[in-house]
Amino acid sequence: MIPGLNVARELQQRYPQAVMQFLGSGRPQEEGLVASAGFQHYALSSESLATARRRPWQFLWRNWRAVRQARALFQDQKPTAVIGLGGFASVPPVVAARRMGIPTVLLEQNIIPGRATRWLCRRAGAVCVSYAASAEHLPAGVKVEQTGNPVHPDIAALVASSHTDQRRILLILGGSQGASAVNRAVTMAADILQDQLTGWTIMHQTGINDWREVEHEYQRLGLEHTTSPFFSDMPQRYADAGLAVSRAGATTLAELACAGCPTIAIPYPYAADDHQRLNAREFVTAGAAKIVEQQSTLDQTAELLAKQISRLLADDARRLEMRHAMHSLARPLAARDVADIICRTVDDSLKR
Numbered sequence: 001m002i003p004g005l006n007v008a009r010e011l012q013q014r015y016p017q018a019v020m021q022f023l024g025s026g027r028p029q030e031e032g033l034v035a036s037a038g039f040q041h042y043a044l045s046s047e048s049l050a051t052a053r054r055r056p057w058q059f060l061w062r063n064w065r066a067v068r069q070a071r072a073l074f075q076d077q078k079p080t081a082v083i084g085l086g087g088f089a090s091v092p093p094v095v096a097a098r099r100m101g102i103p104t105v106l107l108e109q110n111i112i113p114g115r116a117t118r119w120l121c122r123r124a125g126a127v128c129v130s131y132a133a134s135a136e137h138l139p140a141g142v143k144v145e146q147t148g149n150p151v152h153p154d155i156a157a158l159v160a161s162s163h164t165d166q167r168r169i170l171l172i173l174g175g176s177q178g179a180s181a182v183n184r185a186v187t188m189a190a191d192i193l194q195d196q197l198t199g200w201t202i203m204h205q206t207g208i209n210d211w212r213e214v215e216h217e218y219q220r221l222g223l224e225h226t227t228s229p230f231f232s233d234m235p236q237r238y239a240d241a242g243l244a245v246s247r248a249g250a251t252t253l254a255e256l257a258c259a260g261c262p263t264i265a266i267p268y269p270y271a272a273d274d275h276q277r278l279n280a281r282e283f284v285t286a287g288a289a290k291i292v293e294q295q296s297t298l299d300q301t302a303e304l305l306a307k308q309i310s311r312l313l314a315d316d317a318r319r320l321e322m323r324h325a326m327h328s329l330a331r332p333l334a335a336r337d338v339a340d341i342i343c344r345t346v347d348d349s350l351k352r
């Protein structure tokens with residue numbers, strides 16, 4: 001969703017008269033994000049794959065209805081192009097667009113393309129990916145373009161920020177929902193590292209459920225900290241951070257790259273195709289991040305995490321090297337490049 005918003009911002013700047021509409025499955029958080037970016041949102045009756053196993057008829061019926069809804073909307077609005085953002089809710093509108101001859105482009109952030117991308121890619125005008133390796137997981141003949149993941153312009157601008165590193169903020173991120181296992185592992189690691197963390201401020205995004213508990217824990221430990229269920233000013237948070245501990249969601253990693261923020265990634269172990277671990281590995285290979293695997297017990301995860309944090313806190317030079325490596329992975333012009341590809345796809349379809 002967030003990369004899609006950034007592409008819409010770029011297109012809106014180029015074509016101020018154009019109308020950008022987002023079609024989703026009606027999740028309130030998604031609708032809120034779209035509305036606060038100033039775009040229109042329509043909810044279709046699409047249903048995710050999670051339903052397919054439990055209630056297959058409901059899955060088929062609701063998605064069939066969603067295709068019909070998208071079709072009716074497109075007949076009325078006559079869109080120039082339809083862009084699939086990778087989630088399952090993108091399948092019905094892209095299917096409807098294809099049937100109506102409307103040009104389509106897909107965005108895929110994860111190194112292993114998700115099912116929606118794998119299903120839709122053959123007839124898409126182009127698939128814009130974050131990682132070069134994604135092409136290996138798509139059928140031959142699909143037009144794959146490595147654009148990087150379109151991040152917010154204020155985050156993209158962080159690439160130009162200075163490379164000297166006096167920052168003493170440890171940023172903890174759990175992805176858009178927050179991550180309970182990360183919250184617990186980090187607070188337990190903070191307990192182990194209490195002395196070493198003196199002089200550092202912990203900036204922790206907890207998600208809604210754990211906020212009180214995490215806040216209470218830092219107060220008990222007497223550590224400098226700010227906690228919030230969700231930060232609405234991420235560009236500033238990234239700009240201030242000297243080290244991050246984070247889930248390995250594709251967008252967060254792309255943003256950390258622009259910020260040049262050395263990162264300890266704790267991949268979500270149950271992600272489809274284990275894509276978070278694979279996303280993070282690309283960063284480890286480049287020397288920009290470390291991985292701490294989530295273990296079967298929290299104690300073990302916390303212990304490994306504490307060791308890794310401790311090493312990096314003690315090694316300013318290593319963090320600076322990681323900062324350079326992170327910046328080398330940044331794709332601050334991704335939104336522009338995706339917008340170019342969309343425009344080219346539309347032009348090509350008009351010539352046919």
Ligand SMILES: CC(=O)N[C@H]1[C@@H](OP(=O)(O)OP(=O)(O)OC[C@H]2O[C@@H](n3ccc(=O)[nH]c3=O)[C@H](O)[C@@H]2O)O[C@H](CO)[C@@H](O)[C@@H]1O
Nearest residue numbers: 002109175176177205230231234249250251252268271276
């Ligand atoms: C658990 C899970 O399956 N997560 C998937 C989900 O990630 P999810 O959407 O949870 O996380 P992402 O890393 O993709 O994006 C999180 C976004 O939320 C923003 N943010 C985060 C914290 C905060 O306090 N404020 C804030 O604004 C970040 O700046 C970022 O833009 O989709 C990604 C693809 O896009 C996948 O790679 C992830 O595996």
